[in-house]
Amino acid sequence: FVYLAVNEAFGRLTGLKNVVGKRATEVIPRIKELNPELFEIYGRVASTNKPERFEIDFKPLGLYLSVSAYCPEPGHFVAVFDDISERKQAELRLRQAKEEWERTFDSVPDPIAVLDRAHRVRRVNRAMADRLGVTPEQCVGLHCHEAVHGLGAPPAFCPHMLTCADGQTHTVEVHEERLGGHFLVTTTPLRDEQGRVLGSVHVARDITARKRAEEALRASHERLKKVLEVETVGVMFWDLKTGHLTDANDTFLKMTGYSRGDLEAHLLSWQKFAPPEYQEVGLAGIRKFQATGRAGPYEKECVRKDGARQWLLFAGSSLGDDTCVEFCVDISAQKNAEAALQKAHDELEKRIAERTAQLNQTTELARAERQRFYHVLETLPAYVCLMTPDYRIAFANRIFREWFGHSLNRKCYEFLFDHDQPCERCQTYSVLKTNAPHRWEWTGPNGRTYDVFDFPFIDTDGARLILEMGIDITERKQAEKALQEVNETLEQRVAQRTAELRQSREDLDRAQAVGQIGWWRLDTRKNVLTWSPE
Incomplete structure (x- = not known):
């Protein structure tokens, strides 16, 4: 190809000069190598007399050109071209931006979908298409209520319908099995240049895990609430910084005679419950609790609202942030029994002291026995557990785990006694038959005796369980036996x-009786024996 004529614009556009009469390959080296298609097009126009219009990336000059070529006479062609580099660069940037947006x-x-006012899908992302089990292209044109909900019309809660109606953003929670x-x-409304609502951008965030967590938390709260409603165990929550009671179950309030109004008015502190002589002990106990994170088990005499005193058994643990939870059971009956036993023992000691001063050795022995008896009468904390009808432990408190260990989902008779069948003497499961509370004594695997309270219990899911509480009464039983023996x-x-004294008295009486009969007098000088009745 030889340049026969060029205009001034050719030079300005290409920067080439003095090209007339020269071959194109001479003016622009490597043109045939870099743009061979240009020679094919120009040759076709010159030979066929058919004009062509095309765009080309003219690599030798680094330009994008829009070219129109026609044939003025056989074997010749005229090429008219414009520099469209800026337009091409803008199109490239637009295409890259589009591709980046699509990615x-x-x-x-x-899952995201773009919907029009007729509820038709105009575009979806990959997540939405995957949820529907189709490709993004197959979603276009579908009605959202058919594709997502399988309905012939939009559901009443449809947020897209509300957005189209009022032009506002709307949010709803939806459970949709088809989306899993x-x-x-x-x-969110999608508007045109005049602000008219064309449709909406529909975004569905999967909150299934959150909903399951919320449900699990609710069930956990319900179970905790049921445990806290047990009528025999008081539960308290304390602020260790202020010493105030922040919450308590009805059982504890009933034990102490206070109302929930007193609690909510922040009128209750540990000082109010502690007798004056225990105030210093209470402060020491709080400092120890803050250091160890645990309290008890310990017995404490508490002051009720009416001024009466009541013995309770406490145990607690830290919840962090200077807060703690404590559990308590009323041991007044046990304390009264101990007092009665003590009174009987004192009366017996008094009778022994009054009868004879010669039994000091026995009295000392009795005192030693009494001291040993005091040591035996130690009240231990109660255990609490929930048991399923198939003999498994659904819940066990810390004292249960410390005394008996972890069940590891084994049946109670397996991990407690290493049996392969339920215990013959077990009375726990009678409550499932009678649906009534039951109290009995049980000897545990550690050989200790427990005062056991069993209650029928309905779980949050309706399952029937047994709530069991056991108080260690081994020392009391042993003490009762020792006292009886003493x-x-x-x-x-x-x-x-008494028999010895009685015998001595009888011997004295006989001696006196002999003395009253009379006496003999012996005169040694005369060797005469004289009787006198006086």
Whole structure:
């Protein structure tokens, strides 16, 4: 190809000069190598007399050109071209921006759809298409209520319908089986240049995991609430910084005679419950609790609202942030029994002291026995557990785990006694038959005796369970037996001493009786024996 003529614009556009009469390959080296298609097009126009219009990336000059070529006479052609480099660069940037937007659109994990006012899908991202089980292209034109909900018309809660009606953003929670879970759906209006609503951008965020967590938390709260409603165990929550009671169950309020109004008015502190002589002990206990994070088990005499005193058994643990929870059971009955036993023992000691001062050794022995008895009568904390009908432990408190260990989902008779069948003497499961509370004594695997309270219990899911509470009464049982033995021993010794005194009295009486009969007088000088009745 030889340049026969060029205009001034050719030079300004290409920067080439003095090209007339020269071959194109001479003026622009490597043109045939870099743009061979240009020679094909020009040759076709010159040989066929058919004009052509095309765009080309003219690599030798680094330009994008829009070219119109026609044939003025056989074997010749005229090429008219414009520089469209800026337009091409703008198109490239636009295409790159579009591709980047599409990648971003498809990378969003939330299902997104663009809907028109007729509820037709105009575009979806990859996440939405995957949820529907189709390609993004197959979604276009579908009605959203048919594709998503399988309905012939939009549901009443449809946020897209509301957005189209009022032009506002709307958000609803939706459970949709076809999408596989719970979703938080938000529709944002899509407007034209005049502000008219064309449709909406429909975003569905999967909140299934959150909903499941909320449900699990609710069930946990319900179970905790039921545990806290047990009528025999008081539950308290304390602020260790202020010493105030922040919450308590009805059982504790009933134990102490206070109302929930007193609690909510922040009138209750540990000082109000502690007798004056225990105030310093209470402060020491709080400091120890703050250091160890645990309290008890310990017995404490509490002051009720009416001024009366009541014995309670406490145990607690830290919840962090200077707050703690404590559990308590009323042991007044046990304390009254101990007091009665003590009174009987004191009366017995008094009787022994009054009868004879010669039993000091026995009295000392009794005192030693009494001291040992005091050591035996230690009240231990109660355990609490929930048991399923198939003999498994659904819940166990800390004292249960410390005393008996972890069940590891084994049946109670397996991990407690290493049996392969339920225990024959077990009375716990009678409450499932009677549906009434039951109290009995049980000997645990550690050989200790427990005062056991069993209650029928309905779980939040309706399952029937057994709530069991056990108080260790081993020391009390042992003390009662020891006291009985001491009483019997002392009674025997009193009877023996009484018999000895009675025998001595009878011997004295006989001696006196002999003295009253008379006496003999011997005169040694005369060797005469004289009788006198006086």
